[in-house]
Amino acid sequence: DGGITQSPKYLFRKEGQNVTLSCEQNLNHDAMYWYRQDPGQGLRLIYYSQIVNDFQKGDIAEGYSVSREKKESFPLTVTSAQKNPTAFYLCASSKRDISNEQFFGPGTRLTVL
């Protein structure tokens, strides 16, 4: 079955540590996205990539970094520079055709201790 997987489901990090969240898709989608969701708020775009080896900053990219070395994978690193990293992180992908419908992974909940 095609879909998007994110791992781990829950992640705990000490202050000052970098941590990497995994996102993999087997939908053959060109575009991939990372969002952050805080309680009572909608989704805010962190980074997106429309093609392999290329990515752009979203609205809240500070303190985060990404790579897109393979079409299937778009890992997100939360660095120690991110001042408030505790949140729910969602990865999505889309075909980039007429519709911009995005398919979402199950999410990773990051907690900084």
Place this chain on the structure above:
Amino acid sequence: SQELEQSPQSLIVQEGKNLTINCTSSKTLYGLYWYKQKYGEGLIFLMMLQKGGEEKSHEKITAKLDEKKQQSSLHITASQPSHAGIYLCGADDVSGSARQLTFGSGTQLTVLP
């Protein structure tokens, strides 16, 4: 950038009652997407609307886009506990160089048995 306002922020209804959730944009909507999210999980695509006056239905959920393409509504008929969750609207953001989605803050729906 485009802003989406959802109302109400939260809604509690008795099972069997009808309800409506609204999504209003500050700009013309070129593509409007409705998603549902269970707490702590990813988003599930419900419907997409593009044309003014368009209406789509799936089971007991109907979504409409007004003629001016600045407001969309999501209507649930005879609500059930399975309808509970967070409903988010997303819109194509055509102001940037790449096609992205801007999301509303969501409506938390509780259905009492």
